[in-house]
Amino acid sequence: MFCTDAFANNRHDIDFGFLGPRALDAVKSECEDPMTGCATFLLSDLAACVDTSGLNEVRFFPSFNEADSMLNEITGPSYMVCSGSDTLYARVNITGDLTCFSIAQARLFEINNASEPLAFFTTVCPTGSFEANNYLVSQGLGGGATAMLYSNPGLTMPLTNPVSISTYPRTIYFSSMESAGATTCTVTGSIMISSIPSAMVDAGNEAEGCGLNCIDLTSLGSSFVANASGATSAVWSSSGVGIFTDDNTYANARFYCPDTMDMINGSVLLTLSVSDDPCGRTIEDTVRITIFSSLPRFIDPISGGGDTIECVDPFVDDQVNFDTFPRCILVANCGDTITAHVTDYDIELGDCNGIVKLIIRTQRVVYNKIEYFCTDTIFVRGIDFDSIMCPPMRDSVYCHTGYLKDENGNPSPYETGFPWAGNIPLWPQPNSKCELRILYFDTEFNGDCPKTIHRTWWIKDACNGNLDTCDQWIMIFDTIGPTITKDTSYLNLAPEGAFAGINKPVILVPTTSHDCEAYSYVPAIYAIDTCTDVKLVKAMIPGIATVLLTYNPTTKKWESHEQIKIPRSEVPLPLIYEAYDFCHNVTRDTCYFYVKDLTKPVMICDKGINVTLSDTTVWLSAEIFDEGSWDNCGISLLLARRADWATVCGVDLCDSIIPYCTTEHHDTLWCSVLEKDKHINPIEAHYAETLRWLCEDGQDCSALVVGGWWYDMIKQATLKCVDHPYPVDDRYFEQILKDPSLECTAEGLSVGDLCNKLGYHFVSNLPDLPAPLLTQSNGTPFDVVKQIGGGWSKKVPFCCSDACQNVMVELLAMDYWCNWSKCWTTVYVEDKTPPKVVSDLYDVNMTCTSYKKYYEGAVLSAQEGDFTALDSLLGGYDKVRFDQYGGLPAKTPFQYHNLRCDSVLVKKIVSYMMSIWAINGSPIITMKPCTIR
Numbered sequence: 001m002f003c004t005d006a007f008a009n010n011r012h013d014i015d016f017g018f019l020g021p022r023a024l025d026a027v028k029s030e031c032e033d034p035m036t037g038c039a040t041f042l043l044s045d046l047a048a049c050v051d052t053s054g055l056n057e058v059r060f061f062p063s064f065n066e067a068d069s070m071l072n073e074i075t076g077p078s079y080m081v082c083s084g085s086d087t088l089y090a091r092v093n094i095t096g097d098l099t100c101f102s103i104a105q106a107r108l109f110e111i112n113n114a115s116e117p118l119a120f121f122t123t124v125c126p127t128g129s130f131e132a133n134n135y136l137v138s139q140g141l142g143g144g145a146t147a148m149l150y151s152n153p154g155l156t157m158p159l160t161n162p163v164s165i166s167t168y169p170r171t172i173y174f175s176s177m178e179s180a181g182a183t184t185c186t187v188t189g190s191i192m193i194s195s196i197p198s199a200m201v202d203a204g205n206e207a208e209g210c211g212l213n214c215i216d217l218t219s220l221g222s223s224f225v226a227n228a229s230g231a232t233s234a235v236w237s238s239s240g241v242g243i244f245t246d247d248n249t250y251a252n253a254r255f256y257c258p259d260t261m262d263m264i265n266g267s268v269l270l271t272l273s274v275s276d277d278p279c280g281r282t283i284e285d286t287v288r289i290t291i292f293s294s295l296p297r298f299i300d301p302i303s304g305g306g307d308t309i310e311c312v313d314p315f316v317d318d319q320v321n322f323d324t325f326p327r328c329i330l331v332a333n334c335g336d337t338i339t340a341h342v343t344d345y346d347i348e349l350g351d352c353n354g355i356v357k358l359i360i361r362t363q364r365v366v367y368n369k370i371e372y373f374c375t376d377t378i379f380v381r382g383i384d385f386d387s388i389m390c391p392p393m394r395d396s397v398y399c400h401t402g403y404l405k406d407e408n409g410n411p412s413p414y415e416t417g418f419p420w421a422g423n424i425p426l427w428p429q430p431n432s433k434c435e436l437r438i439l440y441f442d443t444e445f446n447g448d449c450p451k452t453i454h455r456t457w458w459i460k461d462a463c464n465g466n467l468d469t470c471d472q473w474i475m476i477f478d479t480i481g482p483t484i485t486k487d488t489s490y491l492n493l494a495p496e497g498a499f500a501g502i503n504k505p506v507i508l509v510p511t512t513s514h515d516c517e518a519y520s521y522v523p524a525i526y527a528i529d530t531c532t533d534v535k536l537v538k539a540m541i542p543g544i545a546t547v548l549l550t551y552n553p554t555t556k557k558w559e560s561h562e563q564i565k566i567p568r569s570e571v572p573l574p575l576i577y578e579a580y581d582f583c584h585n586v587t588r589d590t591c592y593f594y595v596k597d598l599t600k601p602v603m604i605c606d607k608g609i610n611v612t613l614s615d616t617t618v619w620l621s622a623e624i625f626d627e628g629s630w631d632n633c634g635i636s637l638l639l640a641r642r643a644d645w646a647t648v649c650g651v652d653l654c655d656s657i658i659p660y661c662t663t664e665h666h667d668t669l670w671c672s673v674l675e676k677d678k679h680i681n682p683i684e685a686h687y688a689e690t691l692r693w694l695c696e697d698g699q700d701c702s703a704l705v706v707g708g709w710w711y712d713m714i715k716q717a718t719l720k721c722v723d724h725p726y727p728v729d730d731r732y733f734e735q736i737l738k739d740p741s742l743e744c745t746a747e748g749l750s751v752g753d754l755c756n757k758l759g760y761h762f763v764s765n766l767p768d769l770p771a772p773l774l775t776q777s778n779g780t781p782f783d784v785v786k787q788i789g790g791g792w793s794k795k796v797p798f799c800c801s802d803a804c805q806n807v808m809v810e811l812l813a814m815d816y817w818c819n820w821s822k823c824w825t826t827v828y829v830e831d832k833t834p835p836k837v838v839s840d841l842y843d844v845n846m847t848c849t850s851y852k853k854y855y856e857g858a859v860l861s862a863q864e865g866d867f868t869a870l871d872s873l874l875g876g877y878d879k880v881r882f883d884q885y886g887g888l889p890a891k892t893p894f895q896y897h898n899l900r901c902d903s904v905l906v907k908k909i910v911s912y913m914m915s916i917w918a919i920n921g922s923p924i925i926t927m928k929p930c931t932i933r
Contacts, residue, residue: 210334707785
């Protein structure tokens with residue numbers, strides 16, 4: 001938005017200062033008229049409060065939004081307040097420009113003896129005093145000119161007007177006697193006085209110019225912020241004689257173009273100052289502009305300059321590869337800069353009085369076919385003999401891990417210390433350019449614990465011949481045992497962090513195939529002592545075995561060739577190594593043995609089992625099919641299932657399915673939901689109860705069996721229970737499982753989801769390091785649970801539809817380490833329950849006419865063996881089954897036709913037999929006689 005004047009010119013002073021004319025929030029109070037109970041406010045008085053300049057147009061509205069949209073303007077000369085207080089919103093705009101406006105708030109208070117104190121807020125120029133009575137009059141208090149002023153809210157500490165103010169903000173309190181017609185009232189309140197802040201100006205950062213090229217003022221980063229001071233403009237000024245373009249105002253100035261005198265003087269000061277601060281304050285900031293000549297010149301470093309370095313600096317020996325010093329830079333024609341390149345290094349002898357070498361660099365630049373040369377000198381400082389510090393004369397050295405020795409087997413100077421010159425170490429031998437020679441000699445004394453040596457240092461300055469020495473008496477104490485290093489590269493280790501609280505290697509050793517114990521050698525280790533030597537190494541499993549290790553000079557390891565028996569335990573067993581040196585120091589280190597059973601159960605299924613149906617459904621426990629299966633560490637789970645478990649005896653995994661996961665290609669995994677009500681489907685209810693036990697009981701390794709159920713319930717629902725636009729098979733199902741875009745839950749695929757979908761709580765109960773880890777796979781995710789599959793429970797159902805059939809039953813055994821095996825057997829299902837007729841058919845009599853008209857064709861067909869038509873006409877035996885309460889369904893009705901208008905009696909007898917199998921009870925075979933007369 002741009003504000004304009006009456007001639008449509010932009011008002012930049014307003015645009016850049018306030019984005020609209022200044023509008024002040026105001027508070028106005030009037031005494032309540034006892035006759036009307038209201039206070040009357042003149043809008044002209046309110047306009048004078050919100051627009052102190054009196055130069056703008058003021059309109060009043062009931063709300064801010066209405067003021068912004070110029071809706072529902074209050075046009076009367078006055079406004080009445082009858083409810084204690086009200087607020088109007090004044091839209092103050094530039095005369096003739098309705099779009100250049102600000103909105104102020106005018107609070108109106110109806111005063112009576114119960115009114116709350118008024119609160120005024122104002123900002124003033126920081127002059128040191130405040131005319132409070134005049135301010136109260138300006139805020140619409142007629143008695144403000146004689147109001148009493150106080151410094152405290154209790155109105156007990158009076159002030160004189162004008163009020164002296166040393167710091168801002170300051171709050172003063174008042175009591176004013178007001179009148180409205182014949183009514184008077186006392187108005188109390190406060191005035192919070194804040195100072196008008198100063199505008200902020202920043203002339204920006206120093207810059208450089210060349211010749212008479214103009215300086216871009218926008219590149220200085222200068223700024224002018226009104227900061228609510230009322231200032232609307234700032235101007236540039238210069239200490240030189242150059243000019244500003246377009247003009248020198250902050251809003252319009254773009255460049256400063258220097259004059260020749262500015263270039264001769266080498267710099268100019270630019271000042272940015274506020275030109276119209278309402279409080280008359282001087283606010284300015286200055287920035288220096290350096291102006292260079294346009295003739296070619298070298299800068300950084302200047303000719304003849306240089307640096308001083310220590311003689312140990314790598315530049316001293318290799319100037320080409322370690323020259324990181326600044327080069328000469330040629331500046332010409334204001335904008336052309338060329339960095340020189342070094343053409344030669346000349347090394348000269350120093351004065352041997354601190355400076356031992358001089359390295360002189362020659363640098364060259366070609367500009368406009370003219371060569372320019374500059375040189376600088378690098379001063380090399382030698383070793384200051386006066387600053388040489390000897391190591392401690394007497395010292396004790398303690399052997400430790402990583403202890404360093406010299407070529408004679410004595411402690412390295414890195415252990416005992418060496419001479420220094422200031423912050424320069426004098427060992428190893430310093431750079432040859434330092435002209436310094438240093439060496440040491442050791443004298444050894446008898447004794448091992450501790451050992452004593454005398455070390456003498458010789459230091460000579462080859463440049464000036466100075467000589468110095470240092471002496472050390474050193475006692476070497478061996479208080480640290482040997483260092484033990486375990487070689488675990490050839491061991492089968494448990495993953496790091498597999499056992500809580502154990503941060504040492506855990507070695508997995510397998511049990512034998514016929515018992516639950518393991519046999520193993522003690523792993524070999526490296527044992528090295530820094531000071532003396534290793535004397536003895538042994539290993540212990542507390543309470544079980546102790547083994548001595550011998551040193552093998554070929555492998556440089558301490559080894560044992562004796563096997564120890566390790567029993568199975570719930571937690572890893574510690575194997576503690578102890579290594580002793582000849583100073584009787586001992587070091588202990590630990591690893592752990594954990595016996596892991598990798599042997600699958602041996603499965604033996606009973607062969608030739610016959611099952612006799614004595615009821616609608618017969619349940620056989622898994623133990624019936626077992627013929628002595630066993631495991632070296634014991635069997636945790638023994639379960640069985642039918643090979644056709646997903647469709648047996650009325651099971652329908654497709655009658656209730658829910659979506660499980662979807663890929664970005666809209667391939668969906670579905671999951672079957674089992675019926676839990678045994679009165680609706682007893683087989684599915686048994687499956688559901690089995691899953692509840694597996695999910696919640698915490699049986700060892702049951703998570704793998706849950707996983708098998710999970711895999712098959714999803715597979716069955718996905719492949720067989722939904723229609724697909726193309727053929728699908730197991731490969732299609734596996735591709736969905738592998739799809740990286742498959743979205744299920746925040747944790748991804750989990751076998752516990754099946755428990756959650758059935759409303760069960762899932763307890764994962766895999767032991768530490770189970771044999772077939774749930775996430776292990778031979779190329780296919782969830783390979784283990786895929787192989788196990790679903791349908792497993794403690795009992796196997798057989799029903800009437802199995803009669804006279806062979807049924808394949810599988811047996812699953814799983815040990816406490818989740819090793820598992822299967823076997824299978826064929827079960828022959830017998831039905832030895834005799835049939836019975838639960839309701840006899842009754843005889844019917846009909847006339848010959850009826851027989852001829854309705855039944856003769858059906859009877860003839862029945863005589864040929866087809867009873868379908870006759871059953872539909874005269875009724876037959878229904879296939880029935882007893883429900884769980886012993887009840888039967890209703891009989892099938894039929895309609896009997898008989899015409900009695902014939903005079904000839906015909907007698908014909910027909911008999912036939914129908915065989916029927918019941919579904920939920922004993923088999924029924926019935927004979928059906930039928931007599932027609």
